[in-house]
Amino acid sequence: MIRHDGELFDRLLAISRAFAGHIEAGAAFRATATEIFKLLPHDHIDVAVLLNDGQSHICYETGCQTSWSDLALSPPPVELSPVRAVLRGELPYLLSDDALGDERFHFTGAIDEPIFTARLRSRIVVPMRARGEIIGALNISRHEPGCYTPADLEIAQHCAEFIAPYIFALIQSEEARRAMMAESDARNREEILRVGASRLTEGMEQERRRIAMDLHDQTLADLARVVRQVSALHRHGMAGVTQLADLEREIVNCLTELRHIVDDMRPSVLELFGLRDAIEAHLNRSVSRATPSIAVRIQDTSDGAADMLPERTLTAIYRIAQEAINNAVKHAAPRRIDVSLESTPSLLKVVVSDDGAGGVLADPQASGGIGHMQTRAALIGAQLRIGRSSRKGGTRVTIAMPLEGETISPGALPQEGVAANAARRL
Numbered sequence: 313m314i315r316h317d318g319e320l321f322d323r324l325l326a327i328s329r330a331f332a333g334h335i336e337a338g339a340a341f342r343a344t345a346t347e348i349f350k351l352l353p354h355d356h357i358d359v360a361v362l363l364n365d366g367q368s369h370i371c372y373e374t375g376c377q378t379s380w381s382d383l384a385l386s387p388p389p390v391e392l393s394p395v396r397a398v399l400r401g402e403l404p405y406l407l408s409d410d411a412l413g414d415e416r417f418h419f420t421g422a423i424d425e426p427i428f429t430a431r432l433r434s435r436i437v438v439p440m441r442a443r444g445e446i447i448g449a450l451n452i453s454r455h456e457p458g459c460y461t462p463a464d465l466e467i468a469q470h471c472a473e474f475i476a477p478y479i480f481a482l483i484q485s486e487e488a489r490r491a492m493m494a495e496s497d498a499r500n501r502e503e504i505l506r507v508g509a510s511r512l513t514e515g516m517e518q519e520r521r522r523i524a525m526d527l528h529d530q531t532l533a534d535l536a537r538v539v540r541q542v543s544a545l546h547r548h549g550m551a552g553v554t555q556l557a558d559l560e561r562e563i564v565n566c567l568t569e570l571r572h573i574v575d576d577m578r579p580s581v582l583e584l585f586g587l588r589d590a591i592e593a594h595l596n597r598s599v600s601r602a603t604p605s606i607a608v609r610i611q612d613t614s615d616g617a618a619d620m621l622p623e624r625t626l627t628a629i630y631r632i633a634q635e636a637i638n639n640a641v642k643h644a645a646p647r648r649i650d651v652s653l654e655s656t657p658s659l660l661k662v663v664v665s666d667d668g669a670g671g672v673l674a675d676p677q678a679s680g681g682i683g684h685m686q687t688r689a690a691l692i693g694a695q696l697r698i699g700r701s702s703r704k705g706g707t708r709v710t711i712a713m714p715l716e717g718e719t720i721s722p723g724a725l726p727q728e729g730v731a732a733n734a735a736r737r738l
Contacts, residue, residue: 326350327474337361337482338372344475345374351467352460354452356432359440359475360395361448361483363387369399369448378426394424395437398449406437407465410457434459436468440476447480504690538562582630587618591633591651591662598641599649606641610651617655620715628688629662629711632696635681636664636709644668644707658715665701665708685709 327347345357358373358380368387371380390399394417397403408414410433417435418424426432432453440448450472454460541559582590592610599606618626633651640649646668654661682698689696694713701708 327471328478337479337486340478340482341372341475342374348452348471351471352436352452352464353454355455356430356453358451359448359479360393360399360451361479362390362399362446363483363487366390366399366446369393375453376430378430380423380426383423388423392421392423394418394422394427395449395451398437398439399446401439401446405439405465405469406435407460407462408435409433409460411435411453431455433457436460436465438465438469438472440472440479442476442480447476447483450475501690535566538566582626586616587626587630587662588612588614588653590630591637591653594630594634595637595649595651598637602641604647606646607648608650609648610653612653614653614655614660617660617715618653621660621713625692625713628692629660629694629713632685632688632694632709632711633662633664635685636707639681640664640666640668640707646706655715660713660715662711662713663708665706667701667704667706669705 327344341359348354348357354375356373356375356378358371360369360371362369364387367389369390370384370387373380390396393399395406397416398406403416406416408416411417411427412431412433414435417427430453432455434454434457436450436452438450439446440450450468452460452468538559541555541562545555545559581593588610595608595610599608618629621629637649637651640646644666646666649664649666651665652661652663654663685698686696689711692713694711697708697710697712699708700706
């Protein structure tokens with residue numbers, strides 16, 4: 313019980329002193345709750361703070377914890393707050409003897425579940441103002457009904473006036489820090505993409521040179537040999553069955569090589585039949601000449617989720633899977649390679665795993681094939697994880713791509729274990 317204005321003023325000063333040393337709004341508010349309790353005993357106290365120019369809000373609470381604390385993960389619109397009338401300035405305050413049955417707190421879509429689960433019956437809700445504008449609301453509650461009076465409401469308003477400037481300053485500071493961190497992250501991502509794109513361009517140039525050499529050393533040489541055979545037949549004025557068969561075989565070989573080169577440049581199977589069949593075709597072609605033989609398995613439970621993705625995104629995912637398969641065949645000497653495609657309503661996941669020797673280091677600065685995989689993933693907004701496929705070794709490459717209108721949460725991909733002494737593949 314407050315006996316005179318001097319005692320009230322002293323306790324309000326104690327509330328302001330409780331903010332000292334705090335740089336985080338939630339921790340600062342919890343520190344003041346003890347002092348507020350001396351003025352207004354309560355079982356639960358929280359502040360609803362406006363964000364995004366008053367469009368959304370979050371909650372800091374102490375006493376019994378409720379789901380209101382989770383609002384910070386994804387701030388909901390103010391329209392869903394049980395105290396929206398005060399936050400909008402439509403009512404100067406809310407004083408309720410029993411909020412369980414008070415319709416002012418309950419409406420369609422209201423986030424009012426904590427009022428029932430925590431049995432917040434007696435309630436005082438007063439606005440917090442800074443710079444002449446409402447920046448939030450102070451909410452004080454008890455389990456018993458009929459605990460608060462108009463005199464308690466006046467004390468709550470004094471408390472709100474004292475804490476509002478501090479809360480406002482800390483919220484502004486937190487938002488500034490988040491903005492700086494987001495800007496720093498954006499710059500880092502931009503630099504990684506710039507370096508990655510440069511390396512990818514270098515890799516594409518190397519690939520063009522390889523294709524040119526393939527055409528020169530194989531296809532053009534074969535065609536030159538066909539021309540010589542045709543010229544010899546022309547000079548002799550006749551051709552036997554054996555000579556025609558040899559000529560036919562040479563032409564078929566040229567066509568086959570050209571098809572392989574064209575498919576490498578633009579996978580026709582991907583265009584015609586989709587991601588699953590394109591990966592399977594490359595997988596079978598990659599292991600066809602392996603010695604000893606490599607068993608393969610592909611499993612698709614994605615229900616055609618890849619069809620929702622743009623063509624360039626689909627091609628990038630295929631190239632990443634293609635590189636993972638090539639790495640396994642060329643460098644790991646596996647007995648088995650498994651590919652799986654799976655999906656959720658928001659995510660497509662492609663996993664390439666092998667039981668070969670060693671693993672890879674998922675180094676953001678990696679060059680060669682791994683660097684290209686990481687750059688391709690970054691350019692389409694996918695997550696890439698490279699790690700062990702089991703405790704015994706092997707490698708697992710996981711590509712997670714958000715479907716249309718979705719984003720990847722930080723926990724979408726589990727952290728893969730990476731071999732400490734892994735051999736880096738090209």
